[in-house]
Amino acid sequence: MGKWNSMALRPRETQFMSIPVLHVPIGRRVANRKVTVASCIGAAVLLAIVVAAGQLLAGQAVTADFSAKNLMPSAEHLFGTDWMGRDMLARTFAGLSTSVLIGLLAACVSALIALALAAVAALGGKKADAVVTWFVDLFMGIPHIVMLILISYALGKGIVGVTVAVSLTHWPSLTRVLRAEILQCRESEFVAHAQKLGQSKFRIALTHMVPYVLPQFIVGLVLLFPHAIMHEAAITFLGFGLPPDIPAIGIILSESMSYLSAGMWWLALFPGLALVLTVMLFDVVGSNLRRILDPHSSQE
Secondary structure, three states, rough: HHHHHHHHHOOHHOOOOOOOOOOOOOHHHHHHHHHHOOOOOOOHHHHHHHHHHHHHHHHHOOOOHHHOOOOOOOOOOOOOOOOOOOOOHHHHHHHHHHHHHHHHHHHHHHHHHHHHHHHHHHHOOHHHHHHHHHHHHHHHOOOOHHHHHHHHHOOOOOOHHHHHEEEEEEEEHHHHHHHHHHHHHHOOOHHHHHHHOOOOHHHHHHHHHHHHHHHHHHHHHHHHHHHHHHHHHHHHHOOOOOOOOOOOOHHHHHOOOOHHHHOOOOOHHHHHHHHHHHHHHHHHHHHHHHHHHHHOOOOO
16 A cells, blocks of 8 residues: 555656657647758759859850960859860859759659559559559669660750650659559548549549649659759760750769869869759758658658
8 A cells, every 4th residue: 555655645747757758749840840841942942043043154154265274263263164264163053054954854754754654553453553563663673874875875865865864764763652652542431432422533533642642742753853963964974965065064074084184173073062962952852841741750
């Protein structure tokens, strides 16, 4: 009795100290959400600034001045100049703008392909699912860079070839994710009730399944951007992408390789760092969007 009486006489706070907290406090949750939204918006604004600056500096990026060639970084030329006297700051921003725009278009097309194939696989029956799964396995089994080079070269390289190549090679992973989400939605109770009420498959897909997979689609679309940008730069660097007259990061890095041995380190350093930072900004946007839209991580 003495043991039970001592427990009964404890303060209420000490009785519940061992009970685990199953949720994040509201104040902390709201603060984390505000930080996440602010980070996402800030990264998106910086990316928009990069694209706008690249468009404004496009003319200066191709202007040659042989009286100012091979200059090291200075107050007048922050990123230095190349062997033709072209300002590397302008060329870097113009190249980033080109890469971002190509990556944006290619990622959107690739995400739409993934959504269409996922819907066909999940809603078209076992044969359609088997065909889509076979295509996914086929594309994921071929080395990525090889497929990019083959498609780009077959289409004559250039902007069209690069965009189509990136678009046709980045959908398999997102297709798997969206297919799983659509299958889960198809087995849910609200879809079963909609079918009993006589709604058509098209209406069910439009009013129930599309909103269900929309968060995963948006996050997957954003996360495709850095892959598209890096692969565009990679095949351009290897000579199977954009032509040399277009200022692009891959072109800039490829041309700089011939001058690194002469000590012109700034030709590769600043464009390379700018490309890495741009990819990291896209990753920040995608990660924060996932925290905002995912119901499991939005409470963290």
